[in-house]
Each structure stands twice: as structure tokens, then as C-alpha cells.
Amino acid sequence: MAEQTALEPVDFVVVANRLPVDRKSDADGNSVWRTSPGGLVTALEPVMQEHHGAWVGWHGATDEPLDPFEYSGYQLVPVPLSAQEVEEYYEGFSNGTLWPLYHDVVAKPEYHREWWDSYVEVNQRFAEAAAAVAAHGATVWVQDYQLQLVPQMLRALREDLRIGFFLHIPFPPVELFQQLPWRRQIIEGLLGADLIGFQTAGGAQNFTRIARQRLRLDTHRESITLPSGRTCRAAAYPISIDARGFETLAQSQPIQQRARELRHELGDPEVIFLGVDRLDYTKGIYHRLRAYGELVAEGVVDPAKCAFLQVATPSRERVDEYKRLRDEIDMLVGRINGDFGGIGRPPITYMHMSFPREEMAAMYTAADVCVVTPLRDGMNLVCKEYIACRSNNDGALILSEFAGAAGELRQAYMINPYDVNGMKQGMVLAMNDTVQNKRRRMRALRRQVFTHDIDTWADSFLKDLANVPSNE
Numbered sequence: 223m224a225e226q227t228a229l230e231p232v233d234f235v236v237v238a239n240r241l242p243v244d245r246k247s248d249a250d251g252n253s254v255w256r257t258s259p260g261g262l263v264t265a266l267e268p269v270m271q272e273h274h275g276a277w278v279g280w281h282g283a284t285d286e287p288l289d290p291f292e293y294s295g296y297q298l299v300p301v302p303l304s305a306q307e308v309e310e311y312y313e314g315f316s317n318g319t320l321w322p323l324y325h326d327v328v329a330k331p332e333y334h335r336e337w338w339d340s341y342v343e344v345n346q347r348f349a350e351a352a353a354a355v356a357a358h359g360a361t362v363w364v365q366d367y368q369l370q371l372v373p374q375m376l377r378a379l380r381e382d383l384r385i386g387f388f389l390h391i392p393f394p395p396v397e398l399f400q401q402l403p404w405r406r407q408i409i410e411g412l413l414g415a416d417l418i419g420f421q422t423a424g425g426a427q428n429f430t431r432i433a434r435q436r437l438r439l440d441t442h443r444e445s446i447t448l449p450s451g452r453t454c455r456a457a458a459y460p461i462s463i464d465a466r467g468f469e470t471l472a473q474s475q476p477i478q479q480r481a482r483e484l485r486h487e488l489g490d491p492e493v494i495f496l497g498v499d500r501l502d503y504t505k506g507i508y509h510r511l512r513a514y515g516e517l518v519a520e521g522v523v524d525p526a527k528c529a530f531l532q533v534a535t536p537s538r539e540r541v542d543e544y545k546r547l548r549d550e551i552d553m554l555v556g557r558i559n560g561d562f563g564g565i566g567r568p569p570i571t572y573m574h575m576s577f578p579r580e581e582m583a584a585m586y587t588a589a590d591v592c593v594v595t596p597l598r599d600g601m602n603l604v605c606k607e608y609i610a611c612r613s614n615n616d617g618a619l620i621l622s623e624f625a626g627a628a629g630e631l632r633q634a635y636m637i638n639p640y641d642v643n644g645m646k647q648g649m650v651l652a653m654n655d656t657v658q659n660k661r662r663r664m665r666a667l668r669r670q671v672f673t674h675d676i677d678t679w680a681d682s683f684l685k686d687l688a689n690v691p692s693n694e
Contacts, residue, residue: 465675
């Protein structure tokens with residue numbers, strides 16, 4: 223395990239629900255920490271190392287207090303959670319209340335007072351941990367919907383800090399948000415930040431509107447003026463990926479070889495459709511597979527010539543809504559494959575498991591059409607990863623207009639995931655469009671992704687936060 227360390231005040235602190243590491247076993251059976259996959263860690267690790275910063279977060283195990291420790295040139299500050307808090311704060315309020323509410327009530331949110339009480343208590347613990355490690359005048363960047371009360375709590379503890387917040391999921395319209403019994407507390411919690419970042423301009427506008435309507439605060443464009451005279455800015459900062467890293471990986475000989483193997487394993491079809499999602503009711507997996515199944519049933523798509531590879535990463539498997547979703551998808555895939563598949567040639571290859579980054583890059587490289595059809599998504603980085611891997615300017619991206627990425631990736635084949643016929647038409651067009659049209663679209667998509675990568679996102683937010691006038 224990593225060496226424990228005493229807390230040293232630092233100038234840059236990230237506060238997130240999870241630490242950027244996972245605990246693994248090495249060859250000798252000893253527990254070791256390994257960097258978690260994900261764009262946020264990739265983007266922020268150089269900043270953490272440059273400032274010898276600190277990352278505050280839960281380490282993933284319940285009822286296990288851990289001391290702070292050094293990792294990869296910066297400090298990790300574990301925040302302990304009990305099993306009951308994971309159930310109420312994380313699975314309950316964060317993912318049973320806020321997640322469905324913020325995703326346009328695709329599933330019904332639940333409102334339980336004990337979940338809220340746990341959310342408040344855990345947010346306070348995160349705020350106190352951040353306050354303890356932040357040096358005087360430090361910058362603190364709080365991440366995502368699990369910690370929306372932390373900015374205000376942190377400001378109450380440390381007025382000298384410069385506080386940023388970024389919401390990785392959508393922020394809903396006022397008409398939906400006002401269902402929340404604790405709406406005022408959430409808004410006031412976020413307004414503790416100097417700068418609040420959203421995935422889209424629409425999300426920032428929704429927040430500013432509710433601050434004006436519910437709290438009667440003065441707003442002007444992106445600025446919100448609080449009774450104290452302090453101003454808070456709410457603006458869009460669309461998150462992205464390590465585009466160069468994905469491109470380099472996809473171009474490597476082992477990944478190119480693995481992509482060829484994948485095509486062969488799928489029966490060397492003329493066209494491979496690919497879906498990659500966390501198993502979540504917001505991702506539109508059922509809708510897309512139903513549309514594809516209808517194309518097969520109608521004879522528009524020949525399963526002897528086309529294959530659909532769907533990866534559904536396991537997610538929140540203890541939550542009933544997710545169990546039901548898995549059962550529904552399992553039955554749909556079984557029915558389509560049973561009705562129309564040949565021996566060794568199922569129309570849909572469905573994988574309910576996680577894959578490493580290298581295997582994902584091989585899938586992106588092998589696929590002719592990537593199908594990204596969320597019913598609602600803050601951004602969706604799968605579509606950007608697919609684009610980064612298409613160094614030959616080939617391939618086609620089908621994209622839901624309800625993904626945050628749709629505002630940037632305008633050259634994708636846009637569809638409405640609620641319109642099954644429209645989705646079927648989009649699949650057929652993406653499959654049969656001319657090579658020239660596909661290349662023209664992909665060149666534009668790649669230009670966007672490579673000029674707005676994860677480093678650009680982090681630099682842009684932190685630069686704007688640094689320019690916030692001091693509160694002292």
C-alpha cells in the first residue's frame with residue numbers, strides 16, 4: 223500500500239465522490255493503488271503534480287477510515303463512508319433522487335428525507351476534509367452532483383478560498399428541478415462557488431433562471447449577484463477527452479491487429495455497428511436495439527452481412543431500476559437473436575462487462591458505425607472517443623440530439639431516440655451513405671474533438687476561476 227503522510231496544506235484541491243485510484247492486488251497478493259481510468263483523472267493529474275495538490279474523495283470501501291497518503295506526486299485524502307451512507311447518500315439521494323431528476327425524469331425520482339439527511343452529512347464531511355488540506359487562498363475544484371452542497375459549506379469554513387464547481391450531468395429545466403423538496407438548499411449550496419461549470423449553455427441558463435426565480439437574485443447573463451455583494455458565474459465548459467492519446471493508441475500495431483481479430487470474431491461482416499454504454503436507463507440501449515431488431519426483421523439489414531456489437535458496462539447492480547433494465551435488454555437481445563440469428567452469426571453480440579481502454583480502442587477502430595443514442599446525457603464521451611480513433615477519416619457516428627455532445631458534433635447523423643422510425647432511417651443512412659459524405663462529416667468531427675480536448679477544457683475552467691476577484 224502507499225505510504226501514509228501527514229496532511230500538508232496545498233494550493234490546489236480537487237474534491238470528488240471518488241479518489242482517482244482503485245485498490246488492486248499485485249502478483250504477490252499485496253494491495254496496491256492503481257490510477258483509475260477516466261478523462262477527469264487524465265486531465266487533472268498533471269495539474270495535481272505541478273502544484274503538489276490534494277485529491278479529496280471516497281476510496282470505495284465502507285466502514286474503513288484511511289489516513290491520507292502520497293500517490294504519483296500528490297496527496298490523496300480519503301473520506302470514510304459507512305455502508306448506510308453509501309446506501310442513503312450515494313445509491314439513495316445521489317442516484318435515486320438527483321440522477322433521474324436531472325436526466326429529465328426518464329425514471330421516476332424518489333424523495334426520502336433520510337436520504338437527504340445523509341447527503342447533507344456526507345457533504346459536510348467532504349467540505350471539512352477539503353478545508354483541512356487547503357492552504358490559505360487555495361483553489362478548490364468540486365466535482366459533480368454528489369457534492370452540490372460542498373461549495374457553500376466550504377465557504378462557511380474558509381472564506382479565503384477560491385471555489386469552483388463542475389456538474390458533469392445535465393442541469394434540468396426549472397419545471398423539473400422545482401419538484402425537489404430541497405431545491406433551495408441545492409441552489410444555495412452551488413452558489414457557494416465562484417464559478418459553476420455546466421456541460422452546455424442550456425444547463426447554465428437553467429441554473430441562472432432558477433436562481434432568479436426561486437431565490438430572487440439579480441442575474442445578468444452568466445453572473446449572479448448574491449445578497450453579500452459577491453458574484454457567482456454560471457457558464458458552459460463542455461468536457462472532452464484525451465484525443466491525442468486515443469488516436470495514438472488506436473494507430474498502434476497491437477490495437478490495429480486486435481481490431482482485425484474483432485472483425486473476424488464477428489464473422490467478417492461488411493458493416494459493424496457498435497454501442498458502448500454504462501448499463502443505465504438514460505442511455506437508450508433498449509430503444510436502439512429495438513430499432514436495429516426491426517431493421518433485421520424487415521430485411522433491410524441482413525444479419526449475414528451486418529453485426530451489432532453492444533457493450534453494456536455493469537452499473538449500480540443493487541438498484542431495482544437497473545436490475546429491471548438488464549432483464550428487459552437480455553430478453554430483447556435473446557428474442558432478436560433467437561428469431562433471426564444463424565449458427566455463429568447472432569444479429570446482436572451483447573457484452574455485459576467492462577473492458578480496458580485498449581480493447582475499447584480496438585472496438586472503435588473495428589466499427590463502421592458508432593451508435594450513441596442517450597435519452598438524456600450531460601455530454602457523452604464515447605462519441606468523442608470513437609471520433610478520435612478514426613484517423614483515416616472513415617466511419618460514421620449516429621448521435622442523439624439529447625446528448626450534450628450534440629451541440630458540438632453537428633456533423634454526426636442526428637436522431638431522436640424516442641422516434642424509432644427516425645432512428646432506423648438514421649442507421650440505414652449511416653450504413654449506406656457515400657464514402658465522400660462520411661469522410662466529409664468525420665473530418666469536421668475530428669477537427670472539433672482535437673481542437674477542444676480534455677486539456678483545453680481543464681485549462682479554460684481553471685483560467686476563468688483564477689481570474690475571479692479575490693474574496694478577501
